[in-house]
Amino acid sequence: MLRFNRVFRDGGGFDSVLVLLALAYLVAFSAFPLIYNLVISFQSVDLFTIATFDRPFVGLENYRDIVNDPLFWPVVRNTILFVGLSVVFQLGIGLALALFFRLDFPGSTWLRGLFLAGWIMPGLVVGAIWGWLLAGDFGVVNWLIQSLGLTQQKIFWLSDPSISIYSVIIANIWLGVPFNMILLSVGLAAIPADVYEAAELDGATRLQRFFTITLPMMRAQLGAVISLGIIFTLQQFDLFAALTQGGPSNASNVLQYWSWELAFREYRIGHGSVVSVFMIIVVIFVATAYVRSTRHEHVV
């Protein structure tokens, strides 16, 4: 007891105890569910066995059911579409805005910060607002594109099965642009100005400077931002809940929403866990890339 007291009171034990307390909490409520999810994915779980501890193990049956589910491949395709388009446009628009707000004009930092108002909003509220903007009959987006003469008919963004996924993508791009822009701005600010001046003296054009200086020097930053973009897009759930609820008839369903629906709407808890396992493997893979890219940055 005395020795413990000395180590904790005056020595390095103090730091360890503080770190371990938080880690214990995280293990209990984040890491344990992760493992438990894997266990459930091999079990047959329904409403009657949910609260008991001995549930029958069914081997790979849940996995077979999910892969053979007629919804599986359409939902995978939607997820890839959702992540791919969201990340490409978030990054593209974010980079363009970051480059623009680096220019020298009054109030640039303050105006740039206003974009983050979109990022701090609860996802569900953003979904509700976009649901109203994109509403079929009275939505302002339909009015705008009709008065610009882009289409004759109204577009039913949320109830047309071939379009509904894109309305969620649009809302998600809106939500993700600020974060991309701010992180990329930090990277741009870290590039020393004299590199540009030297290139300018050598007669490099703006475009050449962008491709030979900006992009190569931003490589680590871009890697981190892309990985974070993928991770946040895979976490996106609220927009689906507010906009389409995966519908109509699952046309805009993605893995993370499908997993929840299986478990909480249809009470096929084992099946929901299987979808989670697939997703978590992808997330961990991307997260490793992210953590490595931030490590890399320390060295540079």
Place this chain on the structure above:
Amino acid sequence: MLSSTPWKRWLLLAIAVLLVAIYLFPLYWMYVTALKTNTETFANPPTLWPHHAELKVARVWNDMGMGSFIQNSLVIACGTVAIVVLFGTGCAYGLARVRSVWMDVALFLVLMLQVLPPSLLITPIFVAFSQLGLLSWPRTGTILATAANKLPLYIVLVRAAFTQVPRELEEAALVDGNSRIGAFLSISVPLARNGILVSAILIFLQALGEYVYSRSLITDRAYQPATVGLQFFVGPNASDWTGIMTFAAIYVTPILIIFVLLQRRIVSGLTSGALK
């Protein structure tokens, strides 16, 4: 940084204002719709400015039962922040102070747990909570799960704040006879208080917008937060858009005000923490 002539700078400013205006149009549309009458909301062509503005705060507040929703949101957000600050501050301090292989492993674990999507963890959490009987206290369960989700971000942000505190000040306190915990509480925490405060507020704002856990763990309407309440009214068949937008406006205006006031600090905290 790139120098330009005066008139060009004003032109750039004009473009920048235009970009911000385009980006923030959805927010503007929420407020404008909230102020319109029901007939004006569905007018074609839509009016860009409410002609007969009316404030429906009291009606929506009562009709949609916002009092209990907002109260539950606050309870969940406060509980989450309390747990996160209690567990996270010390951990962030330890991770900032000690450099060793084990601390690197711990930091790696924290970073990995930061990225787990709540929508995928909720199924096992729901099963485990129902086995433990925690579902009888649904808000407590939601707080415990949300705190685990937000804790890593807080640790990363506050760790960056602690690395700014000079080690020498603390060592001086130790020489003067303070215990480690005494030096931690009387020297390090006060010196890092800005970082801690801003990070805690950021977690609070994020927890106010939490949806997945509340939606799945809380079945009783009386305990549900504002996000779940709002979801009840939206969806493919929503029609009372003035009501919904008023609900949304009441709910996010405090969040936006806090954010605009602290914008600069939150941005610098995020950028120093998230990428280093």
